[in-house]
Amino acid sequence: MLSDDEIRQEYAILKQSGKNPAAFGELYEKYYDKIFNFIYRQTDDEDLTADLCSQTFLNALKNSHRFEFRGVPVSSWFYRIAANEVNKHYRKEKKIRVFSIEEVKVRELIEQGAEGWDEELIQRLLNYLKELPTDMLEVLELRFFEDKDFKEIAFILNITESGAKMRTYRALDRLRKNFNISIKYDGKK
Secondary structure, rough: OOOOOHHHHHHHHHHOOOHHHHHHHHHHHHHHHHHHHHHHHHHHHHHHHHHHHHHHHHHHHHHHHHOOOOOOOHHHHHHHHHHHHHHHHHHHHHHOOOOOOOOOHHHHHHHHHHOOOHHHHHHHHHHHHHHHHHHHHHHHHHHHHHHHHHHHHHHHOOOHHHHHHHHHHHHHHHHHHHHHOOEEEEEEO
């Protein structure tokens, strides 16, 4: 989690990049891997991910003058652009959206709050996650795989903060009902 000063520093770098594109390189280097992995989980295709990731950063650089400071990290804007690029791709190609769930991360979440999980139950959970509606998967991915707070999730998905909380809680309730999962968020179960 970035401090307010770090968020403001990144914002200043982004504003500089409008006049000096080389300044953008610092943000690109810092966030490329995170944005790549975010896109990859939604495409499960490295070549497509590389293309969409490149398009994400190109759009960010071209539109850096449009970014408005709202107290969220610049990376949240990159995630928003990346999500839009992924959505645009799926609309254009008329393909079914893919979510590649990182099994290691799911196991970490389970270990934090659940006992008695065997391999069969974990596999059922992984399969169940793939069947969740896109809006629920998006918030779970941003909250638990990308470690975003509700304010950032709201910004990325262009919804209200209360909407981000509601979607997250609904998705977690669905998981709890089907798997008796206890997942920690905001220091609470």
